[in-house]
Amino acid sequence: MARALATLLALALVAAAAGYVLALPRTLPAAAVAGLAGDAARGERVFHAGGCAGCHAAPGAEGEARLVLSGGREFATPFGRFVAPNISPDPVRGIGGWTLAAFANALLRGVGPDGRHYYPAFPYTTYARMALADVADLRAFMATLPPSAEPSRPHALGFPFTIRLGLGLWKRLYLDPAWVVGGALSAAETRGRYLAEALGHCGECHTPRDALGGAVRSRWLAGAPNPAGEGRIPDITPARLTGSADEIAAYLETGLTPGFDSAGGHMAEMIKSLSALPPGDRAALAAYLKRVPPSR
């Protein structure tokens, strides 16, 4: 009896240890960003394509104020309330003191400079697909933006979501940098896939999530309940998005649908970012959306 108990205890300890090891943050190899200088001009395009300002600008910020990434916008989710942090170049309150490696680990691995897991409200499951050269360019551009001394506020989450180590196991299940849309793609479709799946994070809202909050890849962009409450985020696969590629590109620039309704909710924020891209990038996004498998 005692022996069985001891065995059970030993097994439990081994399982716990294995779980702990599996849950540990996995950072990029130190050499991954070596030699990357970063070009601020190129980084501006990455910044707009990634929609950084949509979450990290102060709530209600318009125009130039959207470049002050002081954070503070709140996101109500089934797991609790997340608050976007200050990612301005302020060395104390922002991320001005970070190395490029720290910046890359945050974006691609969802790991902070202190080694803690980030919550996937920060869409690193998307940014995990970014090219490291774009990461360096983005950092160079963000370093040119105005610093803000606004302190970041803590998230308000319920137990057990307060235990960040659990996110390590979550990442084992859902942090998958493989492309969602495969097959032979044209140059424009490939660029569009990069913009949508690695930067624009369309899937974060438009793809339904399972009970653990992971994206259901088989229902990519097929529409989902609005995480913030009432209503649904629309299906944007070709099953629902029946307009021409030109019409989709026009929407991404102006926020106006072919029927001249206008984008609302968080999409209106995203349009502000996408409208700052070169026209070819919006055309590429439209070409990609035409290649997404239709929902059924």
Next chain:
Amino acid sequence: MTTLRTAAAVAAAIAALGLTAAAANPTVENAIHARQAQMDLHAFNLGILGAMAQGKAPYDAATAQAAADNLVLLSGLSATLHWLPGSDNATAADTRALPAIWANLADFAAKYAAFGDGARAMQAAAGGGLDAVKAAMGGLGGACGACHQTYRAPE
């Protein structure tokens, strides 16, 4: 200044209506229909201008002017009757109007007034050539989007 006064008047009128509208619950559904019809008219007339701006239809000064004039008229409709308290999407069916409208009536009215400003700018521009229409389109579409961003639920 006129805009501000209009906004304040609209906000006050909607707030005053709140005292009586609870008893008028049967008209909530009709009010929702009525304002959705107004939105359709916005979209129809904006669409005429937008099709020209996007090169999908040839520019025609008279048509553009008529559409812009319509938008100005629409922006002058009193909003108070259409936005009954209790006609939000948490209370009523078949609407995407968020309760935040009634919690921020002054801001809602200011955003509605901004649509009027955008429509008047388009009215002044519409007969002046395609480039003028394109230039006015951003402000007008932006006014629609600004209100929808804050006060309309996704689908």
